[in-house]
Amino acid sequence: MSEVETIQEIAFKLMLEQNKNDKILNGTTEKTIFVLGSKGVGKSTMINNFLDKNEPLRTTPTLAIEYSYAKRTNSNGQSNQKLIGNIWELGSLANSNQLIDVPIKSHGSLENFSAVIMLNLAEPDKISLDLEAALQGLKNSFSNNFNDSEIRQFREKIIENEAYKNHPDIQTLEIMPCQVVILGGMYDQFENLNSEIKRHVIKFLRSISHTIGSSLIFYSSKIPSLAKTVRDIMSKLAFNSPLNPIRIQRIDYNEPIMINALSDTWEKIGVMPSNSERISIHYNTQIKQNKKTNDNSLKEVVTNPTNDVNFREAIIDDLRAMKDEELLRLIKHSDVKIKFDSFNLTNSPFNYLN
Missing domain, CATH: 1.20.890 (cAMP-dependent Protein Kinase, Chain A)
Structure with a gap:
């Protein structure tokens, strides 16, 4: 006996069908950006900055998962092509297995799908755990929604790029099957940390970013130049804008890091070829990770969301x-x-x- 579909499942299928029909009729090109990472690092602020939303600073965290979108029209002389950037934001990495599936299911392919992992640089004792949770969550979701052959094809399509083919480290890397950007948030606080701690954090993030083939950018909403760079990166991910947001590579630990995907090498980082698991273990021996979470404080904040102005519905x-x-x-x-x-x-x- 077949299982009866829930109203949510039926609505989800209808939404996918409607989106498919709209794309056929209007010649619409869609891309999806999934933003996930550390709690309270400023993911919503970064997204609102990209969407030109002048909303007041939120006093409560994103509870589960939120959706927004941006639209543009690309005039090519013959027709006006509609460009849509779907943006999903995951509030917390804790107990989020099913939620991580939502953006990937809604897009249905990894070709125009990208993940932005935002980490709190001001908390070096949580970075490794947050990054591991985000990457593992993505990998699990890929496995849930695609078979091994499909994932291999997505990965191979990325590696077909000349920058990947000619890279000296390509045989030692674990390239993700979609485009990934790692954002180091709260840089305005990070730059005041102890020099030795900063060196460890940067070497760790450079190593992981290089391993999975992602870009690495340090960011702060309080520093206009960094905010503009990240805004341009979001625009490129959503609309494939031709300009490269990272024009100058920066690897000095006294400056905000800016590294394009596959621009780094093991030799430049100063470490031997490794995998993400060994890199994390090595970092954790240098900076012990704090496994305590703020889940209890989150429950206290959202005990009664009906009193929260962010959830007003007349x-x-x-x-x-x-x-x-x-x-x-x-x-x-x-x-x-x-x-x-x-x-x-x-x-x-x-x-x-x-």
């Missing part, structure tokens, strides 16, 4: 208010009934406790 709020009033009347009626029954019981001639 129609839903009005209905909720009506139900709250109805509930209060029921509770009041129940309290009166309990007192009345208690009074009758106390004064009853059948009360043997008197």
